[in-house]
Amino acid sequence: MDDRHGSERLLATFLEAVRIDSPSGEEAAFGAWCAERLKGLGATARFDDSSRATGSDTGNLIAEVPGDREGAVLVLSAHLDTVEPGRGIAPAVDGGVVRSSGGTVLGADDKAGVAAILEALARVAEQARPHAPLRVVLTVQEEKGLVGAKALADADIRGDLCLVLDAHGPVGRIIISAPTHHTFTATFEGVSAHAGVEPERGISAVAMAASAVCAMRLGRLDEETTANVGEVRGGGETNVVAASCLLTGECRSRDPEQAERIRLEMDEEMRLAARSAGGSVRIDWVKQYDGYRLAPDDERVALVERACAVAGVEPSLVVTGGGSDGSVLTARGLPSVVLSCGMTDVHSTQESVAVTDLDAMVRVLLAAIDLAVSS
Ligand SMILES: [Zn+2]
Known part of the structure; x- marks a missing residue:
């Protein structure tokens, strides 16, 4: 499949994803859809048993793609839930930009991240790209205070570097520090x-x-x-x-x-x-x-910067005043960077994402997956 077809599939995936309601606490339908997609790409996918602790109607979704090479184990992470008003989202594409056509958010936060992960794994599978083991963690109730990530079992927080696809702004922004x-x-x-x-x-x-x-x-x-x-x-x-x-x-x-x-x-x-x-x-x-801070010269940060360069986007290292699942995962032993996915005006009915940014995010992920293989 060439890039153009991949790009069309990515947009279709994103549009389908935002049409599935998943307000915080009610992620089951969207989680099941993601799990089916992941299984179709050769991943094992299961839900953890966090729902009793979180009150959600499903658990966090954990998937693994066995690797055929040695290398750094990348964890690709996003959250399943969206903020209100986020029911019955009707996306519209105009001039290469996706917006919600009704009085709802678009849900690009964080379905832009989810769609990019699914498309990257689809290309890995169909292009038979050599890769180290990959893990996917899609959490519930991130918007309610990182509830799902906090409820993850220690055994499910494994890997060498987590890419949390959950920041607004242009693709290429790499958040390396967040507050306590x-x-x-x-x-x-x-x-x-x-x-x-x-x-x-x-x-x-x-x-x-x-x-x-x-x-x-x-x-x-x-x-x-x-x-x-x-x-x-x-x-x-x-x-x-x-x-x-x-x-x-x-x-x-x-x-x-x-x-x-x-x-x-x-x-x-x-x-x-x-x-x-x-x-x-x-x-x-x-x-x-807890806050976290990766050093700008950290080799894991360098890998993501190189991936951006390979993908043709300008990398920039930034610090933030907000928290994300990356805060919880890093504090719990899985070093994380949070990546901007192109979404703008998140948590508002003006929310949007450009199709070119969705594409760029997939290229960054594929480059990171390539670079994670030990040379
Ligand atoms: Zn988010």
Whole structure:
């Protein structure tokens, strides 16, 4: 099959993929479709038993393609789920760009990645390309906080390098560093009282939360570090001193020690605000994921850069403030880079992807698969 036919097949695969609903938690139909495709390409495909832990209607999809050469074991990864509004997606191709024609996202995040993986493996099979063993990991509920990746069994996190096909922007962007991410939910407790008759007896939890927020350093704190308050919810009638107030927020840094320092700083500001007012606060922190950082001269990064060059796209190494399955996989022992797949305006109804970017992504994958074979 020549490249033009491969390109047509790739687009058809992508269009078919986005037409299968797979909102987070309801990935079963799309997962089954992917598993059938993978089996048709000579891969073994199975679902793990993570659904009990994740609440999804299916597990993560794990596939393996035996190799006929020695070399680095590449893991190709993407996620099965899409964000809302993402049901009944009707893609339309116009001027070489795919968009959703209705009031939904397109779902290129992350079906551009899934389609590129399927097309690359199809070409490997039909061109009988020599290759080292390949693994595919397609996760559930990435959009809900990397839920599927966190639920993977240790035994399913194997390989030498994972290519996570899940970033927006032009093909060739290679994300080599992502932050450590902490979130909190805090509940301030004060004392309610009639605000007009005896406010002296009250302690306002809303005021506590407000002074904590004012004391926090928020926004971009340094090149690698950010902090934010998400939600403030509390109080009720205007004539009641608020007894309770909920506050949520987060901090992130590509420097894990700085992330911890800011986490402690935010924590202390909330406790101080509660203490000063005579109230109390309960704070629950969750580490969403650990950051990671591959060195720009890491040989695995070099392999991906070379693959881009072979594929005719300009490689660029970038750092990000967001997390992905690559954060979880790297922290759990599988070094990962996250690759841009050409998608734009993700998580919006304006989302799009250019057909040329889908093609370029497949070329990068094929070049990486070639380069992974030991010389
Ligand atoms: Zn994504």
